[in-house]
Amino acid sequence: MLIANGQQVNLTFTAIDSATYVQSDSIKIMNRTHGGDTIIHWPDTMLVLDYTVGIPYKNIDVGSFKVFQNYPNPSADNTTISLFIPEKDKVKVIVTDILGREILKSERELERGTHYFRFTPGGENLYFFTAQWRGGSSSIEILHSGFNSGGQCSLEYTGSEALPKHLKAAEDIQSFTFSPGDELLYICYADSLESGIIDKPKEDSTYTFQFATNIPCPGTPTVEYEGQIYNTIQIFSQCWLKENLNVGSMIQGDQEMIDNGVIEKYCYNNEPDSCTKYGGLYQWYEMMQYTIKQGTQGICPPGWHLPTDEEWKVLEGAVDSQYGIGDNTWDGEGYRGFDAGLNLKTTNGWSEQGNGTDKYGFSGLPGGTRATSVVIFGGYFGNAGIDGFWWTSAEGSIFDAWYRYLYYYYPGVYRYFDPYHDLMFHNYKAYGYSARCLRDY
Numbered sequence: 001m002l003i004a005n006g007q008q009v010n011l012t013f014t015a016i017d018s019a020t021y022v023q024s025d026s027i028k029i030m031n032r033t034h035g036g037d038t039i040i041h042w043p044d045t046m047l048v049l050d051y052t053v054g055i056p057y058k059n060i061d062v063g064s065f066k067v068f069q070n071y072p073n074p075s076a077d078n079t080t081i082s083l084f085i086p087e088k089d090k091v092k093v094i095v096t097d098i099l100g101r102e103i104l105k106s107e108r109e110l111e112r113g114t115h116y117f118r119f120t121p122g123g124e125n126l127y128f129f130t131a132q133w134r135g136g137s138s139s140i141e142i143l144h145s146g147f148n149s150g151g152q153c154s155l156e157y158t159g160s161e162a163l164p165k166h167l168k169a170a171e172d173i174q175s176f177t178f179s180p181g182d183e184l185l186y187i188c189y190a191d192s193l194e195s196g197i198i199d200k201p202k203e204d205s206t207y208t209f210q211f212a213t214n215i216p217c218p219g220t221p222t223v224e225y226e227g228q229i230y231n232t233i234q235i236f237s238q239c240w241l242k243e244n245l246n247v248g249s250m251i252q253g254d255q256e257m258i259d260n261g262v263i264e265k266y267c268y269n270n271e272p273d274s275c276t277k278y279g280g281l282y283q284w285y286e287m288m289q290y291t292i293k294q295g296t297q298g299i300c301p302p303g304w305h306l307p308t309d310e311e312w313k314v315l316e317g318a319v320d321s322q323y324g325i326g327d328n329t330w331d332g333e334g335y336r337g338f339d340a341g342l343n344l345k346t347t348n349g350w351s352e353q354g355n356g357t358d359k360y361g362f363s364g365l366p367g368g369t370r371a372t373s374v375v376i377f378g379g380y381f382g383n384a385g386i387d388g389f390w391w392t393s394a395e396g397s398i399f400d401a402w403y404r405y406l407y408y409y410y411p412g413v414y415r416y417f418d419p420y421h422d423l424m425f426h427n428y429k430a431y432g433y434s435a436r437c438l439r440d441y
Helices: 272-278 284-288 309-319 340-344
Strands: 002-004 007-009 011-017 026-031 037-041 066-071 079-085 089-097 102-110 113-120 126-133 136-143 154-161 184-190 193-199 205-210 213-215 222-225 228-235 238-241 334-336 369-373 376-382 387-395 401-407 413-416
Touching (some): 011 184, 079 136, 184 205, 309 401, 340 401
Antiparallel strands (some): 002 007, 026 037, 026 184, 079 113, 089 126, 113 154, 334 413
């Protein structure tokens, strides 16, 4: 929860795998603007901050009685329900149907902690599970997708789990501060997996972490844009276009792109077939459509945007087998990570068999670059089959922007911008690089 100018802003968290509920182990929150982090542990699912003084406020979710959404939901046969009570006492549970008729009822004394029930639905499509403790109540809806029309409902108590010893203890979060406009990175852990979301919270928000990966984005398998159809790929909580953008009118490599109201692109070696194979190559300002706002739509389809430098870091941490999301290795320059680049590259098409595993379906291609320098008039193309370059929407300096680079020989991912603006040898915004789009959260 954030409190700003007397108004409360609630940040709550949940997780799914495709459409199936996932119970998280913990959620780490990192302030990417000013540093510092904190962790909340299951069954705590709410972040509580004091917007004014910039330190976490007393957590109201840990000390609250609550029923958590059952999983799976909908259920075909039986489903698990969990509830948390902050102190030992009697708890009454009631199951009703859509008409309010009482189907099941029980009462038992429970210890402080999380408790589990197994519910088997009967012939109804919708049930309500309500628990009552010390005058308070908490309810959830249970959807039934099975065909047990003649079966009987049942509710079985299956056990409990002690409250974690360090459940968002106050001493764990005193170093975490927050100010309006700060960018926060949320990392959800479930078993051995992790999923990340980055955002600048401004209002009441519920963040749903996604643990599905290497599948088309649920609900959006393809996107039709400017006469072309792009596939999508879900990589944990990020939904990407699976292909590089190929939008706009081709111009020759010795021409510069200008703000003329027409999207322009380079095709490698001035060959239209290269755009079909690798996508277009774009100067940074053209890709951004002449704004410097990070995360702008730019030349992406509506509802999509050009990824920021921080969003690329989340992707890298999600696909690397050694360095996870939020690891400080991703803040470095040059080649970083253990095998993130290997896992992002396609399984063919790279020089000297420097192919990747494409483990997560990103399908990074070696589209090369349209380069330029002060000693060569106009522009020239190079390194198709060897290198793949992608812009971010994060400006590094007035002359340059952050970019990512996959090389046929290295398993890591290269991150860089040239702060010194060496026009003869180094990258700058007039180069032509590939562009990918990320769906708005």
